[in-house]
Amino acid sequence: MGYEDPLKGYSGKLREILKSIGASIGARIRIRKDGEVYEGILMPRHGFAGKQILVLKLDNGYNIGIRTVGKMEIDLVAKAREIKFEAIPSARQRIGELPRVFILGTGGTIASRVEYETGAVKPAMSVDEILDIVPELLDIAVIESETILSIFSEDMTSKYWEIIAEEVAKVIESGVNGVVIAHGTDTMAYTAAALAFAIQNLPAPIVLVGAQRSSDRPSTDAAYNLKGAVITAAKAPFGEVVIAMHGMSSDEYIAVHRGVKTRKMHTSRRDTFQSINDIPIAKVDLRTNKLKLLSNRYLPRRNLEEMRVRPKFEPKVALVKVYPGIDPEIIDFLVDKKYKGIVLEGTGLGHIRAEALPAIRRAIEEGIIVVMTSQCLFGRINMNVYARGRDLLALGVIPGEDMLPETAFVKLSWVLAQTQNPDEVRKLMTTNMVYEINPVHRYELFPRWYHGE
């Protein structure tokens, strides 16, 4: 951090203009263009932004990219306050007052920029570059960082979970207070669940964070999400894998959700991540920067010696959603392909059509583990109520309790890399390890839906 070049990233005519008005990174400037007035702090510009783009941090905390082509006026409102970007944080870091947080970059929208030329969004920023948008993080923690992957999270696989788990374990062994993982939101909850099983008895929280709009966009949520994530990593009393993202569309607080109980529930809202069959463990107030616990039901930080790293996953596990008329040959196909586990996302309390029973029987006879979850998402599997459920239990299908289908899928991948003994697999799948299973389902864990005033 810190800018040796006071106009970092700006070149050509735009750089000349900025220099002529006495602006440097951190200066407050005002731009009038096309009848609009923009006022904010001049931010460094990164490689992928077009040369004519000027990046301003507005007072509402968002960065905006302004295309400086055509008629416009630029004025200096106030010179840069060097202090904000360099002096205090580094001084604090030197005297060791602050907690240590390690940020691992894996890609995703939070690490993406819009190529202004093509309009495409690409995960091309290093963690250091992301940090440029939230310099105030240096007041909260000593930040170390490393970019280990640059992928969109739809391309995440269990192989990547293993790489991330191994990296995270190394970082935690180095004695940090918390780890933040910048990750694409599409499959963030799957990765969070994977890490929760792969690294247990955590001495430090692992906080996954992402963004719904890329970090160079005016409306990016990356800055606040990162701030919430770093505060959580630095200060939380729990040793759990959590997801820290906006709690509402507005910038009031960051919700901290338990990874194994969380789902991406909206394609575009900032508060897309929500706890299912659980409540968030904590929230971070974005005005006071305070972490507030919402529950005292969490796994506390453990000693480093207790940490248990088992970073392997079985890739031959499938998640199959059930629907009316589903062809049982889909299950036969997985058996033929030597799959080791199948998680069914059944209907209601854990059902599938009668025509699928022979294929399920064959799968189990051939040693494949079959776990039942529900596409309702909320609530709990109960295969004792109806005849179909009892038939499935009799065949050996394992009830997934109140686990999300996604979490059951990740857990089965993990369990099958630990043991392939069917009795042990059944025991592990039905035993709560990291609060992925609630012993008793709390009926009130259902959001409030709009049904008129």
Next chain:
Amino acid sequence: MGYEDPLKGYSGKLREILKSIGASIGARIRIRKDGEVYEGILMPRHGFAGKQILVLKLDNGYNIGIRTVGKMEIDLVAKAREIKFEAIPSARQRIGELPRVFILGTGGTIASRVEYETGAVKPAMSVDEILDIVPELLDIAVIESETILSIFSEDMTSKYWEIIAEEVAKVIESGVNGVVIAHGTDTMAYTAAALAFAIQNLPAPIVLVGAQRSSDRPSTDAAYNLKGAVITAAKAPFGEVVIAMHGMSSDEYIAVHRGVKTRKMHTSRRDTFQSINDIPIAKVDLRTNKLKLLSNRYLPRRNLEEMRVRPKFEPKVALVKVYPGIDPEIIDFLVDKKYKGIVLEGTGLGHIRAEALPAIRRAIEEGIIVVMTSQCLFGRINMNVYARGRDLLALGVIPGEDMLPETAFVKLSWVLAQTQNPDEVRKLMTTNMVYEINPVHRYELFPRWYHGE
């Protein structure tokens, strides 16, 4: 309806006791047993209930089955008011004052009884027997009924959708004011969507209704749900396919959800059905029996001549949920099996891993229609934001807009039975027919989640 036998269903010793205190069906009686007091209206007992079971309708509206074995006291509180069960409704019916509602039974929990001997729940009641638990329906409408199927809804297929659609169309042609379909809840939303596409320009609402606890149980929600459904069928100004079920866990109101925008969201709660990317069209206040519209955005009842019945569905359509590392050979398998359509339940805005692109390309080249939806459920597909989305669009994947994966699956099954011309299929899939697609996504259509006070 009406009871020729004043102690319908009761036999043996229990019948003798009831006779001795002067009780008949409809009488108010009080039972003391094991330190508990039960007071309510004596209801008819059906074949599957054990011989010792006495069925009481409590003042809270629920029926309770009391095992009359062992020490107990039974008292008559008030004689049956004949009027409630017979006189007024049939008088009204004769003079044609009331709307006509036709109830079609298809099975499910609402038509189920617990076999007290084994504890198993079976869909064995006829519609007439279900109606016995809500005699007050006869004050609301002239009820005709027919049991056309007796299955649990996890066994529902597109073939059954066709049978139901044809039956419903016949019933509507007979001039009823509304149709109620008793249906299992597991796949009720799929069937509702199927009927919404199969019968368009409806002159009468089609109201699906079910129960989360079987109709002979103390805690059944069947009675109130049926009441809400019959009121909706009789009085609603809309000609849409809707789902009428509890709006809350308590018995305050029945929410009336648009079938194509509704999902079963909880394995066991009464208010399991919820609108996604939409709000309920109406609710029925259970105290006043009034239907209140929550929106004026609905398809009005049309003239009978305008009704358009197209009850065919293509069975070779699959719904495939995407997850990290999903094997592209699953798509190849569906191509090999001569599937005609695949709905992907992708991640985020509509993504799948890069490794799946060749299999999707091959599917589309072989004439298979591929539609993208999101496992987020809320929000809208947008494949223009990221490179992966653009690649998928370039291959010919059809964006599912803000349709639920389940609705897109049903719609594609229906569309492919109307035309197999790819351009026409694309046009129909991306065109709103019955409010399954919102022209503009309303960002506020997201429930309120609990994040602390």
